[in-house]
Amino acid sequence: MWYNLRVMQCERKQADSAKLKVCGVSDAAFARAAAARVDYMGFIFAASSPRGVTPEKAAAIVAAVRQGASPPSIVGVFTLRPVEEILRISEEIGFDAVQLHGRFSAEDVAAVKASGRETWLLDDGGDPGATAADGILIDGVKGNLLGGTGERSDWTRVAEVRKAEKKAILAGGLSAENIAEALATGADVLDVNSSLEISPGVKSLERLDVLVRALAAARSASQVD
Secondary structure, three states: OHHHHHHHHHHHHHHHHOEEEEOOOOOHHHHHHHHHHOOEEEEEEOOOOOOEOOHHHHHHHHHHHOOOOOOOEEEEEEOOOOHHHHHHHHHHHOOOEEEEOOOOOHHHHHHHHHOOOEEEEEOOOOOHHHOOOOEEEEOOOEOOEOOOOOOOOOOOHHHHHHHOOOEEEEOOOOOOOOHHHHHOOOOOEEEEOHHHEEEOOEEOHHHHHHHHHHHHHHHHHHHHO
16 A cells, blocks of 8 residues: 555656647747746757758847747757757757667767767657657657657557656647646656647647647646545
8 A cells, every 4th residue: 555655656746747848839939938937948850840940040049039038958859860960969059968860870879868968759650768869759640740740649658668668748639638647657858849739830839729728637636545
């Protein structure tokens, strides 16, 4: 009985401390307004994505966001680019974390980590403890698209990632409607993207507010249970 109580308390504490990330930010006005509502803000560097930004545009938005009183941590999201280019862009903009999607080698991951930035790697379904990355991104993959699909991911992977003592970043189909269920997985970071959009790449502050209120309600409910 005491063991079960301790497990429940641990899970509740983890749910209470889960951070919120909004990814695929490409609009300065949205970014400035959303900055105080989220813990992480992600910028995607992929020309094929409707949410993709250039380094110059991202730098301008990040500079504006960081003028706020409590700016979120900034995450650079990269697909298949040379690690040297990733490191250069990360240094120029000053990312707090780097998120890698695609076939990056162990040497690539080590190079990003050596730059002093938290390193997140897209889950490949294997042993999460086999990588040196600080965190594992659990995202929905559809065809050749490496995340950002809006497809629900395998949420059961959260427990495996946390067991490997890695930060679990849960993405893939998160929305105001299921954020309470996502919170209950024990993920460290809840990563929201397409559910906040009124069209591909165009995010709605109103939708973000609905999600933030739903998350706050879920946290309150977890404290009562």
